[in-house]
Amino acid sequence: MRLRFLAVLCLITFSLAFAQTDPLTPSAKYDPAVPTLEKFLGYKLGGDFTPHHQLTAYYHALAAASPRVKVEPYGKTAEGRPLNLVVITSPENHARIADIRAAVARLNDPRKTSQADADAIAAxxxxxxxxxxxxxxxxxxxxxxxxxxxYELAASQDAANLERLQNSVILIDPLVNPDGRERFVQGYRSVKGASPVSDRFAAExxxxxxxxxxxxxxxxxxxxxTWQSQQETRARITAYxxxxxxxxxxxxxxxxxxxxHFAPPADPILESLNTPMLRKWFDIYGRANSQAFDRHGFRFFTKEDYDLFYPGFGDSWPLLNGAVGMxxxxxxxxxxxxLELPDNQRVLTLYDRALRHFVTSLATSDATIKNRVDRLKDYYAFRKAAVTAGEQSPERYAYIVPSGDSERAEKLVNVLLRQGIEVHRLAAETDVARLTDYWGLKHATRKVPAGSYVIDMAQPLGFLVRALLEREPKLESTFFYDVTAWSMPYASGVEAYLGGAGTKADLRPVTAPITRKGSVEGGQEVAAYVFSSEPIASVRLLAALLQADIRVYTSTRGFKQAGRDFPAGSLIIPIETNPPQLGAKVRELAEKAGATVYAVSSGRSESGVDLGSNRVRFLRKPKIAIVMDSPVSPSEYGYIWHAFEQQYGVPFTPIKAENLGGADLNSYNVIILPPDSGDGRGYQRVIGGMGSRLTDWVRNGGVLVGIRGGALFAAKKRSGMTSVNFKFLSRAAEEARIEEERSAPKKDETPSSEPPPPPPSKEEQEKARAASLERKLRKYADKEKELQKEQVPGAILKTNLDNTHPLAYGMGDQLAVLNNDAPILELTDKGDNVAYFPKEGVKLSGFITPENEKKLGHTAYALRERVGRGFVIMFADNPVFRGFWDATDRLLLNAIYFGRVTIPGVD
Ligand SMILES: [Zn+2]
Structure with missing residues (x-):
């Protein structure tokens, strides 16, 4: 008896101890009706990588077994996979979920909800x-x-879990990126052995x-x-x-x-997020998770590497909305x-990795629930602080003027609207005092035209508005995880101002996203259809027209028709060289592209060149190949792919770099080399073996567009296709380049036409000697900072643009470009420097040292050189970036469509 009692006691003690030590089953009692991972998948946590369809099926099984779980579809991926949100809370909360949502939503607007009401909702x-x-x-x-x-939330019958579900609604997005993960899982499965090979060099x-x-x-x-360029993001933000x-x-x-790594985050932190209130929360979550990890002896770190600067992250964007994002x-x-870690530290398993995420998920949720009332109150307080900060700001209003191509302003406004940001429109022209534009000019007073968009920072999302629209975020550090500048007016290339309120401004709210439809305007008797090169929609229309085998011409000089000015680069569709029923087709394509086309009755222009001029050039239908796969950087290729396919309707053949050598290059007349993942030498490795075939193809009339590493491949000291020299900003890359040139076989070189630079003065020599000594004697620990300073981690820089050149048709004469540690392209004296950095005042926004600004002064961003009957077009950095930097897209589109356009007699 006594013995039996002891045995039972042992069993109880053992199971209690087990419950405490097995971090996977923190609860004492689970509902057997809810399927475990093992029961449903055939393996426990970490037993295998679970494909998306099985992950999805598991959540549906949980929902079928437990009244605590509901699966809500919120969208589809680009490859058609479902995106779901799994909503877990108590059955009582599920029954009143609409009320809960409505109550929490009232915290969103402190202008409508009083502090007392907010406190009552929080309680x-x-x-x-x-x-x-x-x-x-x-x-x-x-x-x-x-x-x-x-599973834990759905199955645990412990009182603590019931309380947890009573006090929270836990939304699980089980897989934010199903297409990418499936690519990983299937790739892994296709090479894995019967049992895992932990050798870190194993294929798996x-x-x-x-x-x-x-x-x-x-x-x-x-x-x-924040940009929501991808359909997955758009769907998720709506759900969020x-x-x-x-x-x-x-x-x-x-x-x-x-x-x-968990909170607190690293510096730098966006100014509006660097507050005592948020630091308090990072500390709460940091402590909760360290306690949980210490309990199991798991190692961790905080406050390093993962900063809160760029607003498009999954932590900073929710933070700017009032949540704690981490x-x-x-x-x-x-x-x-x-995976066997180096130096035999241990074998890291999928179970180890998943387990730690499981532990922080529960610890972080519980810390939130423990501080539930405060968290809800601070959510409201953050949005209230945003309104107050906006009211007190001397630059309370941003004005977006839809001048030139209004589509850019409309797209910017749509991006703001999709995030819940309030936007108004001026019903009448308004005088505004003390405005600053984005080129740094101050205007004592200015008339802002009717139809301009006005964004008031004094709104609950005011901090988000400021992050997106201010010219430059405040910088206090030299380490950045991502780009240091993104200001939307630069990225969109719109006319914009920051400043105070307009006098008697008549503001009307913009309530729905702005859509546009093109049209054909003008007479019955048609000699030609013409459309301006200025709107980006004209490129979309041009792409569609050429695709439909309609013959289109561009004028290298401006002209006036039907009382309208058409600048250089404007497009002409003559009746003479096109098939009948042209009008209907042009109308259909113009409407779809959002472009306005004018039907004109005479080839004779009111001023400027006539429509049959020699300065009106036939546009060849481009047959484009874009090189992808190794060594090309996946996302740099992806930006172009997405822009061509989704934004502009430009068809192309994606061709693997390793297959370019075997391809019939005559099938293409434009080849694009996107940035590689390094300094361009990857291209030499993969396509260097083609010998002169690519050069011969250019000589015979091809247009080669090299971007960043792709441009360096076309440089004088690489393939020798052009006369262009290059350098690097960072010391290490520059030293490697010098070494590469030293060890390269010497070629006959035509001497430069430039006179040699004057020898440095005594004073300059002394200064250089002192700098060199200081560098030699610097402390080891300072080297890291020095390396960081050498970088340009995504700064916005000013370029001068020659918009008389076909590459810049339809554009202004200044252009804000993003520089992401791009190489330095020296100005060409053989070709045309279409976009180049000014001698001084290069920086517009973001982190760049004055030394690097100086190095970039009078170097090229975009240039063109003639090679035989063809052209090489080089970009220092990718003009297409993350689906939102629309201002520079046009350069690449022009390179494709106008890359061969010349003025007769001029190269
Ligand atoms: Zn990641």
Whole structure:
């Protein structure tokens, strides 16, 4: 008896101890009706990488078994996979979920909801917790962890869990990027052995191009929150905004050598997020997670590497909306089921990785629930502070003027509207005092035209508005995880101002996204159809016309027809060289493209060149090949792919770099070499073996467009296709370049036409000697900072643009470009420097040292050189960036359509 009692006691003690030590089953009692991972999938957490359809099926099984779980579809990926939100809360909360949502939504607008009402809502309403797993598809452990989290919440019968579900609504996005993760999972499965090979050089530990990180179009969805260029993001933001969450955690993985990162985040932090209130919350979450990790002896770090600067991340964007947004990183992304860490530290398994995400998911949720009332109150307080800060700002209003191509302003406004930002329109022309434009000019007073868009910073999303529209974020650090500048007026290329209120401004709210439809205007008797080169819609229309085999010409000089001025680059569709029923086709395509076309009755222009002039040039239908796969950078290729396919309707053949050598190049008349993942030497490795075939193809009339590394391939010291020299900003890259040139076989070189630079003065020599000594004697620990300073991590720079050149048709004479540590292209004296950095005042926004600004002064951003009967067009950096930097897209589009256009007699 006594013995039996002891045995029972032992059993109880044992199971209690087990419950405490097995972090996977933190509860004492689980509902057997709810399927475990093992029961449903055939393996426990971390037993395998679960494909998307099985992940999805598991959540549906949970929903079928538990009244706590509901699966709500919120969209589809580009490859057609379903996107779901799994809503987990108590059955009582599910029964009143619409009321909960409505109550929390009232916290969104402190102008309508009083403090007393907000306090009452905070006291009585569950907190909304939003956990996003797997935004980077090859950081594959978090989607496994999410299933375990959902199981715990759905099945645990412990009182603590019931209380948890009573006080919160937990939203699980089980897989933010299904297309990317499926690419990873299937890639892994296709090379894995019967049992895991933990050797870090095993095939199953390394992915094939383009890797599972990105979505279908090879965009990084963790850079897209604010721009919503991808359909996955647009769907997610709609779902997110419908719930108004107070917490958002984005689950990631980093290199296998690292442990685990959670809040507090690293510096720099956007000024509006660098507040005592948010620091308090980062501390609360940091402590909760360190306690949970210490309990199990898991290693971690905080406050390093993952900053809060760029507003398009899955932490900063939710923060700017009032939630606490955080990025959690587990070491071991991209690895297989088991990976032996260097120096025999241990074998890291998928189970280890998923388990840690599981632990932080619960600890972070519980910290939120424990501080539920405060979290809800601070959510309201953040949005209230945004209104107040806006009211007090001398630059309270942003004005977007739809001058020139109004589509740019409309697109910018639509991006703001989709985030819930309030936008108004001026009903009448208004005088505004003390305005600053985005080129740094101050205007004592200015008339802002009717129809201009006005964005008031004094709104609940005022901090988000400021982050997106201010000219330059405040910089206090030299380390950045991503770009340091993104100001939308630069990116969109719109006329914009910041300043105070207009006198008696008549403001009308913009309530729906702006759409546009093109048209054909003008007479019955038609000699030709003409349309201006200025709107970006004209390129979309041109692409569609050429695709439909309609013959289109461009005028290298401006002309006036039907009382309208058509600038150089404007487009002409003559009746003479086109088939009958032209009118109907032009109308159909113009409407679709959003372009306005004018039917004109005579080839005789009112001024400028006539429509049959020699200065009106026939446009060849481009047959485009874009080189992709290794060594091309996946996302740099993806930006172009997405822009061509989704924004402009430009057809092309994607061709693998390794297949270019075997391809019949005569099938194409435009070949684009996008940036590689390094300094351009990847191209030499993969296509260098083609010998002179590519050059011969250019000589015979081809247009080669080289971007960044692709441009360097075409440089004098690389393939020798052009006369262009290049350098690098960072010391290490520059030293490698000098070494590369030293060891390269000497070629006969024509001497430069430039006179040699004058020898440095005594004073300059002395200064250089002192700088060199200071460098030699610097402290070891300072070297890291020095390296960071050498970089240009995404700054906005000013270029002068020669818009008389075909490459800049339809554009202004200044252009803001993004520089992401791009190489320096020296000005060509053989060709045309179409976009170049001015001697001084290069920086518009973001981080760049004065030394680097100086190095970039009077160097090229975009240039063209004639090679035989063809042309090489070179870009220092990618003019197409992340689906939102529309201002520079036009350069690449012009390169395709106008790349061969010349004025007769002029090269
Ligand atoms: Zn990641």
């Amino acid at each position: 009585s309403t569950p907190v909304i917790i939003y956990l996003s797993y797997g935004v980077h598809g090859n950081e594959a452990s978090s989607a496994e962890a999410a299933m375990q989290v959902a 530990q390394s992915e094939r191009w383009p890797s599972g990180r990105f979505n279908h179009y090879l965009f990084d969805l963790n850079r897209d929150w 905004r419908a719930w108004s969450p107070q917490l958002h955690v984005d689950y990631h993985e980093m290199g296998a050598g690292s442990t685990y 990025t959690f990183e587990q070491g071991g992304g991209r690895a297989g089921l088991a």
